Amino acid sequence: MRRSGGRAARTANPERGLAQRLPFAIFIAVSLGLLIFSKIYPTLNDQVQGALIDVAAPVVDVLGEPVTAIRGFGTVVADTLNGAKKVETLRAENERLRRWRDVAMRLDGENAQLRALMRVSDEMQIPSISTRVVSDPGGPFVRAILLDAGVSRGVGKFQPVMDKAGVVGRIVTVGRQSSRALLLTDLNSRIPVFIRRTGDRGILVGDNSDRPKLAYLPMQSSARIDDEVFTSGDGGIFPAKLPVGVVDYVDGPTVRVRLAADLSRLDFVNVMAYVPLEKPEQSAVAQPLETLPQGSSVTAETGADRPPAAFAAPADPVLPSPSLVPAPRPAVPADPPAFPAVPAPPEGTPAQPAAAAGPIEEENPDETPPPSQGGT
């Protein structure tokens, strides 16, 4: 074994050099070991992170208060400056929504009658809790947010997270007091969806862009801009018919969706007490969700296990919750008794999108609805 003279000359004191480099090598090895560990044992990684986010979330929450206050002040200033215009916009929107309320009430009545005729399983109310968002993704790797609610409030893994307009993501890590939700835009996000107009089913695939891709659509899919996209409930991971967004880009097989949820204003979100059908971690979500005064809840049709009746919120007798989605339905005549006899679908089968019966003739909410027939 011969040693080169140059190497000996470079290191005047090899022992000292080794002593300096050993801690560096150890920390590099530990970091790489952690990386490999978290790759090989993702479940264990989740559990470790679940235990640690209870430490992280309160710190982020406290330090975020000044930023939140500044943002709130900025919003107030902007609203004040644009007050007159905003009032005008809200008046017009209020007028439009009043007309839609009449339509919704009529359709709700029809829907109940038809469901009774077809013996379709009742829609269920999935209770949900409202919780604060305490962190942003904060970097180019992961699109996830920290929430101020954990197992102690009944939050469990895989539960859907929504804002007032649509699905935001799902819970991926749960701590005692906090949890982490993976946004639909994250590259690990996959949820089954369908296009309401055509009934085409596909998978919404996050790719870290702000507009997730709609993949695995049928070859002959005729998706087009502004088509509404909802969860399909396939696989039982998510409840069916939750609003997801609208088709925003179509170029051959590439279809992208603009989310209904406003990811730039995620101050509060709702976590739904939905128990996924296929996941073994159901025990983690068996606890009841804390019921909030606002009583925010969404209605969804699902074949999943129902939460205990004590936690099932009563249906809103007048208006559906903002998250309630008009179900895909076949075109029906105005007079319910004239509805033709149709064989009842199997119990628990999600409502079929309207593709089988042709394009849905339901009104586009952005357009003026027809005059109400049964409204006040």
Added chain:
Amino acid sequence: MAATLHRAAIAMRTGVPFVLGLLLAVLSFVPYGSPEFSVIMPSLTLPLVYYWTLYRPESMPLAAAFAIGLWQDILVGGPLGLMALMLVVTRGVIESQRQVLLTQPFAVGWMGYALISAALTVLAWAIAGLWWDHAFSVWPFIAHWGLGTAAYVPLAVGFRQIDKLLYQQA
């Protein structure tokens, strides 16, 4: 009494940069109300480890750099060890080059930061791609690096003020 004060001053010199690192890591995750910005949010801990390793290495031991990185990994919710690795590499590389960098003007130190943060961004991009088995778009990483390089100057000015305060107490 004097010995106690001296010991407190020594503890502050190590403790303040470390706590500052933990706080800066959190600031990257505070909801700023802009998803676009949160994606390209620059790393605030990398300038901290770079600065203190360059000018006061005794205030930024390897264990502190590792712990700050691990804390950031916990906040991200991705793979544990990624940011810890980045900060430990920064600590090791800058320590080996500090004699050269210390004799240069601030602008050269800034360029040094730009270079090492570029190398680390590429490394993080590659490791994240392997870990997630996904080719990440490079543009958020380029923006992330650019913003981080721009943020180094005001951060370094702030660190300099803290540095003066800590070392005036001796």
